[in-house]
Amino acid sequence: MTEPIISARGLTKTFWRRSQRKGMLGAMRGLVDRGGTEVTAVDDVSFDIPAGEIVGYIGPNGAGKSTTIKMLTGILVPSSGEVSVAGHTPWEERRQLAQKIGVVFGQRTQLWWDLPLSESLELLRFMYKVPERRFKHNLAEATDLLDLAPFLETPVRQLSLGQRMRGDLAAALLHEPPILYLDEPTIGLDLVAKTRIREFLAELNRSSGVTILLTTHDLADIERLCKRIVVIDHGRIVHDGELERLKARFSSKRQLTLDFDVVPDLASAVLPTGTALFDQEGPRVRIAFDRHERSAPEVLSLMGRFGTIRDMSIDEPAIEDVIQELYAESARATA
Amino acid sequence: MRLYLELARRAFQQTLTYRGAALAGIFTNGIFGIMIASVFLAFYQSHGSGDAVQGWTRDQTITLVWINQSLLMTVYLWGWWEVTRNIQSGAIVTELLKPYDYFTYWLSRDFGRALAHFLVRGVPTFLIGAIVFDILAPESWLRAASFLLSVAMAVIVSFCLRFMANLAGFWVLDYRGIAAMFAAIMNVLSGMLAPLAFLPDPLRIVANALPFRAVIMTPNEVYLGQVPIWEGLGFQMLWIVILIVSARLLMATGERRLVVQGG
Ligand SMILES: Nc1ncnc2c1ncn2[C@@H]1O[C@H](COP(=O)(O)OP(=O)(O)OP(=O)(O)O)[C@@H](O)[C@H]1O
Ligand SMILES: [Mg+2]
Numbered sequence: 001m002t003e004p005i006i007s008a009r010g011l012t013k014t015f016w017r018r019s020q021r022k023g024m025l026g027a028m029r030g031l032v033d034r035g036g037t038e039v040t041a042v043d044d045v046s047f048d049i050p051a052g053e054i055v056g057y058i059g060p061n062g063a064g065k066s067t068t069i070k071m072l073t074g075i076l077v078p079s080s081g082e083v084s085v086a087g088h089t090p091w092e093e094r095r096q097l098a099q100k101i102g103v104v105f106g107q108r109t110q111l112w113w114d115l116p117l118s119e120s121l122e123l124l125r126f127m128y129k130v131p132e133r134r135f136k137h138n139l140a141e142a143t144d145l146l147d148l149a150p151f152l153e154t155p156v157r158q159l160s161l162g163q164r165m166r167g168d169l170a171a172a173l174l175h176e177p178p179i180l181y182l183d184e185p186t187i188g189l190d191l192v193a194k195t196r197i198r199e200f201l202a203e204l205n206r207s208s209g210v211t212i213l214l215t216t217h218d219l220a221d222i223e224r225l226c227k228r229i230v231v232i233d234h235g236r237i238v239h240d241g242e243l244e245r246l247k248a249r250f251s252s253k254r255q256l257t258l259d260f261d262v263v264p265d266l267a268s269a270v271l272p273t274g275t276a277l278f279d280q281e282g283p284r285v286r287i288a289f290d291r292h293e294r295s296a297p298e299v300l301s302l303m304g305r306f307g308t309i310r311d312m313s314i315d316e317p318a319i320e321d322v323i324q325e326l327y328a329e330s331a332r333a334t335a
Numbered sequence: 336m337r338l339y340l341e342l343a344r345r346a347f348q349q350t351l352t353y354r355g356a357a358l359a360g361i362f363t364n365g366i367f368g369i370m371i372a373s374v375f376l377a378f379y380q381s382h383g384s385g386d387a388v389q390g391w392t393r394d395q396t397i398t399l400v401w402i403n404q405s406l407l408m409t410v411y412l413w414g415w416w417e418v419t420r421n422i423q424s425g426a427i428v429t430e431l432l433k434p435y436d437y438f439t440y441w442l443s444r445d446f447g448r449a450l451a452h453f454l455v456r457g458v459p460t461f462l463i464g465a466i467v468f469d470i471l472a473p474e475s476w477l478r479a480a481s482f483l484l485s486v487a488m489a490v491i492v493s494f495c496l497r498f499m500a501n502l503a504g505f506w507v508l509d510y511r512g513i514a515a516m517f518a519a520i521m522n523v524l525s526g527m528l529a530p531l532a533f534l535p536d537p538l539r540i541v542a543n544a545l546p547f548r549a550v551i552m553t554p555n556e557v558y559l560g561q562v563p564i565w566e567g568l569g570f571q572m573l574w575i576v577i578l579i580v581s582a583r584l585l586m587a588t589g590e591r592r593l594v595v596q597g598g
Pocket of ligand 1: 015017039040067
């Protein structure tokens with residue numbers, strides 16, 4: 001495998017959170033003494049991301065996702081640990097790195113509120129010193145893929161959230177960065193807008209090989225875009241690997257849906273050990289079983305004694321359930 | 336360089352689009368000019384109109400009143416807290432991720448804005464003053480041109496002062512106290528309300544040693560011929576150098592705090 005384009009080693013960030021004091025006197029005292037608590041937002045985080053990968057960085061609120069992204073951009077200095085992004089140490093070479101990364105914070109815009117989108121994009125062209133021909137080409141491409149044409153001349157303050165997010169994506173990509181950081185790029189968007197952005201990102205990664213690190217609370221983003229996910233909780237990585245492996249590791253509970261040709265009488269029947277009746281609608285029966293106790297073919301053949309089975313399917317565990325189990329496990333581990 | 340020109344150009348155009356605001360502003364500056372000038376006229380009358388007060392003749396003071404009303408928006412004496420608000424909202428994080436110089440970025444925008452305000456607010460207000468009152472003309476074309484240069488430098492001095500006041504946002508959570516203090520200091524120490532010569536002695540000596548006078552008093556003195564041109568412009572230049580260095584140092588300190596403590 002090639003050198004990773006992003007790598008973090010033992011990345012740690014502790015914040016000093018001042019205890020809030022009431023009133024003028026409290027504020028004055030807050031200036032002199034250092035009352036407060038230490039918060040470890042990111043705790044010994046290490047990962048490598050090879051060029052061209054899309055990695056989902058997920059975790060509950062306050063897990064440390066945004067803090068990590070800020071350190072990878074160079075706007076935040078870690079308390080300890082090492083980072084290399086495209087060969088740069090971000091907080092030491094923020095300016096040089098800026099040319100190689102695109103950043104979108106879903107919660108805020110990098111466009112100018114008062115200017116039409118097209119003017120914002122043009123200013124960014126001068127900022128990143130994009131040659132005019134490249135700029136024209138990239139703008140045309142972004143306009144096409146993100147369907148910007150209807151609102152290119154609209155002042156940014158009048159754009160809908162979905163339009164603004166598309167504008168922000170175009171803005172982040174004008175200088176053709178090989179790396180794209182997205183902190184909740186689909187927050188607050190409707191389903192159509194979300195889908196459009198996912199399609200765009202998938203296409204961008206496929207055609208230009210842009211490396212994407214994205215945080216989200218919408219697991220559909222993850223399922224659509226990321227093979228690999230890094231899950232962080234309380235600042236610590238609790239999973240790093242393929243989504244499929246995570247699914248396999250958790251939810252050992254599976255469901256088998258069976259269609260009998262006649263309605264079987266299961267209410268009073270004794271089911272094989274390791275299986276349980278989940279529900280039944282006429283001839284359709286759903287059986288829950290533990291993957292570690294019984295295999296699916298085993299369950300299938302055992303159920304055969306209740307009648308002829310015409311059709312069957314195994315339900316994949318829902319990603320929501322998997323993640324929930326993961327969070328629950330990490331909560332138990334820290335308790 | 337091109338970026339900063341483009342930023343200035345857009346700020347200039349942006350400012351020009353607010354026509355209603357410009358009209359309302361001219362009206363306000365006109366009314367204030369008339370009120371303040373009338374107060375000074377009454378003041379000189381009670382003194383015996385021919386006499387100069389603290390070295391200022393009646394016509395010089397009236398001219399200062401109108402120059403001040405005309406320059407008020409151009410030098411944007413107070414009321415600009417955009418950087419503070421960006422620091423406090425966290426928007427500064429996205430700004431600092433861009434490959435440009437933060438100080439020059441805002442200076443260019445402010446310069447574009449100032450030029451537009453000079454044209455749409457300054458010139459009409461001055462014309463009102465010239466029509467309604469006896470206003471002195473500069474004694475030579477050189478003086479007139481130097482005045483324009485002095486106004487440009489006043490904009491830079493004012494910007495540096497405002498920028499530094501804005502940076503307080505890195506350390507202070509509520510900037511309203513600072514904003515009120517800053518407005519008061521700018522109004523009194525720049526010479527906006529009255530020529531600094533009218534201030535009581537200790538305050539006058541302090542005010543003359545500080546950069547605030549370079550924002551209002553110096554352009555007036557250059558216009559009225561009260562100082563040699565080189566002295567007025569030199570005084571401004573000196574402060575521009577000192578203030579740019581200070582503003583950059585302060586910015587670097589604030590930025591260091593931000594990248595360590597988080598936004
Ligand atoms: N500047 C700061 N000062 C003090 N504490 C901070 C600061 N920034 C973040 N934190 C704390 O660090 C922890 C991690 O915050 P972070 O914003 O990285 O979480 P997140 O995973 O992005 O959460 P969310 O999903 O809500 O966006 C939180 O406990 C937060 O309160
Ligand atoms: Mg976050």
